[in-house]
Amino acid sequence: REEVAEAPAASGSWAEAKAAARDCTRCGLCQHATQTVFGEGPLAAPVMFVGEQPGDQEDLAGKPFVGPAGRVFDRVMGEAGLDRSRAYVTNAVKHFKFEVRGKRRIHQKPNAGEISACRFWLGLERDFVRPKLIVALGATALHALIGHSGSLASMRERDLTLDDGTALVATVHPSYLLRLPDEAARLRETERFRADLERVGRLV
């Protein structure tokens, strides 16, 4: 049986939760990742962004969204008039899942069990921050938040609400934009992503 990290006391602080997450063994991803990448940002943030999982650079830095996807996120946030330093930024899964190919570590999608194991930490972050609005960046984050696999396309550009009444905006993951091979499609999709972030700005 796998050992499960002690749950921080309900009265514990965010710093205690983050420290407990460092030793998390709720799923197997802790075995190969460098470290847990917990969320960061002000606990009084009105908006929480949820990505999928740390990538290669985030795994090494111990911070969310600092690699190529993070740079796209920062740029489009700026263009949409949002200030990342006022937002809480985290991921649905807090360990990097990868496959080694030569010298590279290639991202692999977390599975339903890993997402569900890590929902414990996302739930704690939501309890600490209590944001007015949560933004799901991509399908993994959306599934982690709504608990089932509704399609992102059908939930995008809609006013959604989570079970606890928190407003939810569903949009694409910034790395989706990086993967689009066609320049015209990339521009069009980046524009749509920016429009989603502008809506976030209007809602908070």
Ligand code: URA
């Ligand atoms: N992709 C994510 O979903 N999160 C990160 O922190 C980096 C890349």
